[in-house]
Amino acid sequence: MIERYESIIVDITCRIMVPFIQVFxxxxxxxxxYSPGGGFQGGxxxxxxxxxxxxxxxxxxxxxxxxxxxxxxxxxxxxxLFILTALTPLVFGGLFLDYSYLPxxxxxxxxxxxxGILIVEIWIxxxxxxxxxxxFDRLTERxx
Amino acid sequence: xxxxxxxVLVMFAAVMIYATGGLSTPGDPSSPASGHVSEYYIEHxxxxxxxxxxxxxxxxxxxxxxxxxxxxxxxTATLACVLILARSTGHD
Numbered sequence: 001m002i003e004r005y006e007s008i009i010v011d012i013t014c015r016i017m018v019p020f021i022q023v024f025x026x027x028x029x030x031x032x033x034y035s036p037g038g039g040f041q042g043g044x045x046x047x048x049x050x051x052x053x054x055x056x057x058x059x060x061x062x063x064x065x066x067x068x069x070x071x072x073x074x075x076x077x078x079x080x081l082f083i084l085t086a087l088t089p090l091v092f093g094g095l096f097l098d099y100s101y102l103p104x105x106x107x108x109x110x111x112x113x114x115x116g117i118l119i120v121e122i123w124i125x126x127x128x129x130x131x132x133x134x135x136f137d138r139l140t141e142r143x144x
Numbered sequence: 145x146x147x148x149x150x151x152v153l154v155m156f157a158a159v160m161i162y163a164t165g166g167l168s169t170p171g172d173p174s175s176p177a178s179g180h181v182s183e184y185y186i187e188h189x190x191x192x193x194x195x196x197x198x199x200x201x202x203x204x205x206x207x208x209x210x211x212x213x214x215x216x217x218x219x220t221a222t223l224a225c226v227l228i229l230a231r232s233t234g235h236d
Contacts, residue, residue: 097208
């Protein structure tokens with residue numbers, strides 16, 4: 001169990017930094033087409049923001065923000081949706097992981113591959129975020 | 145039967161060591177990976193996927209299966225962590 005760190009400086013600094021880290025994480029995920037980054041890096045940034053939150057504000061305040069079971073739900077649903085996105089083109093006549101056969105209306109195959117990459121990066125970010133927070137929670141808490 | 149797992153491990157190691165003989169030297173310009181494959185990726189990534197970042201197009205589109213495996217590795221590591229570190233809830 002993590003107790004709250006009794007220091008006004010740590011408290012205020014972490015409260016200010018956490019939202020900015022999360023916004024940067026979303027930027028890294030969604031800007032992966034144009035700059036270094038992607039689902040893994042953005043997911044790790046999101047998880048690190050939650051871990052900073054847990055370390056500085058203690059488990060009571062942090063579990064109210066993101067319960068461990070919801071983190072586990074994020075991790076498993078990200079993995080599940082990735083596999084689902086990979087399997088969807090098989091139903092619509094394409095190959096495994098061939099995003100140009102994704103059933104999104106009004107897009108040509110090149111745009112479908114463009115947005116397919118984005119969709120998959122989001123699922124990767126969700127899975128990595130959930131998994132790392134679950135590992136941290138498992139290492140630090142006594143029971144769920 | 146007790147030593148069966150060691151037999152499996154030794155056979156797996158033998159297969160792996162045998163397979164390393166078929167790998168090309170890293171950085172070899174005449175290896176298959178450095179031939180037409182990477183040239184195709186570099187030349188066609190933008191027109192195929194509309195993605196200026198070739199690394200992203202490679203990782204998420206051309207080699208999506210590899211990325212799926214990577215995510216699965218992290219997921220499996222999490223499962224192993226949760227199962228190994230599971231504590232009984234009866235006492236602290």
